[in-house]
Amino acid sequence: MDNKLEKKYGLATAICMVVGTVVGSGVFFKAETVLKKTGGNMPMGILAWLIVGAIMVVCSYVFATMATKYEKVNGLVDYAEATLGNRYAYNIGWFMATIYTPCLVSVLAWVSARYACVLLGWDITGGSCMTITAFFLCMSYGMNALAPRLAGKFQISTTVIKMIPLVLMAVIGTIVGLGNGQMAQNFSEAASMATSGGGLMPAAVAVAFAYEGWILATSINAELKDAKKTLPRALILGSFIVVAIYICYYIGLNGAVTTEELMASGEAAAKMAFQRVFGETAGTLVFVLIVISCLGTLNGLMLSCCRGMYALAARGQGPKPELFAQVDVATNMPSNSAILSLALDGFWLLYFYGANLTAPWFGSFSFDSSELPIVTLYGMYIPMFIMFIVKSRELNGFKRFVMPILGLGGCVFMVYAAFAAYGKVVLFYLIVFAVIMIIGNLFYRAPKKA
Secondary structure, three states, X not given: OEOOOOOOEOHHHHHHHHHHHHOOXXXXXXXXXXXXXXXXXXXXXXXXXXXXXXXXXXXXXXXXXXXXOOOOOOHHHHHHHHHHOXXXXXXXXXXXXXXXXXXXXXHHHHHHHHHHHHHHOOOXXXXXXXXXXXXXXXXXXXXXXXXXXXXHHHHHHHHHHHHHHHHHHHHHHHHHHHHHOHHHHHXXXXXXXXXXXXXXXXXXXXXXXXXXXXXXXXXXXXXXXXXXXXXXXXXXXXHHHHHXXXXXXXXXXXXXXXXXXXXXXXXXXXXXXXXXXXXXXXXXHHHHHHXXXXXXXXXXXXXXXXXXXXXXXXXXXXXXXHHHOOEOOOOOOOHHHHHHHHHHHHHHHHHHHHHHHOOOOOHHHOOOOOOHHHHHHHHHHHHHHHHHHHHOOOOOHHHHXXXXXXXXXXXXXXXXXXXXXXXXXXXXXHHHHHHHHHHHHOXXXXXXXX
């Protein structure tokens, strides 16, 4: 065993990590949800995609600026340490390792299985779907834990593959929608339909899931060649690619089917749209690419998740740091950290099923683990951005003040949107969050003074 990760990834992998962990699941999973939240108001839905996309771009720019200053093991944890000190960095790392990333991984495993079941005509919450979910989870873990280079190549290839259905729908769907009048009809009916949804705030929270994952690219900071140049470029380029493709896809989707069909068809809406635009057979083949796309997103999230506890252990923090800091000589992977991450993924998958896919098991403590942890992370960025402004005296006004202040505004907006969308459910989630964070702080060790 060794304790050092090899610098094995270049700019292409880093960009694909950003694009690949964001694009490929949420845009399909949340497209109909956004319409339901806005009561069928397509322009308001586009506004939600634009607002949250802008927030992602601004935040990624701020972190890209931080990446040119700080480099250690795990980008986000490094930035928290540089701005707010060791304990805050530890809490960020603990949250990422035990709540945020495992929650996203577990949901993405189900989303991947969900679309596989739609393709096969199976139930999306039954035993077959959950069995496929567990299989996808273990498959992704095995690839990342045992063959990380293969996982990197898979990330690049699936990122290319997943762009195919998005670009096709964005271009052809828009052309078809303009030609047959469907898009004009969806826009003209927006005002009369926007009565039953919750409005912009719930839509923004739903969109947050579709955009999330980009920050996880910083988890391979220690494995990037020339990380101080590579990571900022990947964050900025990747963010712009994601925003552009999402909005174009959403517009194209609305050119293929009516808003009523999108809201009523649920998980089958995307399949219906592709079959209507490209024909039954071709539409089904393109939908196969959506399943592959989701698996690529799952792979990118798992790539980060496997390193969660390692990021803490490499600093001598968390439970058994000497165990979780070990890196396997054969695979150059933190194997013990990866095993624990799989266990946490399984735990949050069970929770997601019990809280969201069946009659709620947990009463008032049943919350959507695909959305609230994401908003929590935006809340945790707020003090980091404030201290970055205070400490970065050497930077020019744009990098020190303009972008971080815009980022602060975006983060505050996301926190407000969560309370507006979920109300008291947020409070029950925060109780769970607090308990897990208190447990984590039992393992915190104050750094030794030099």
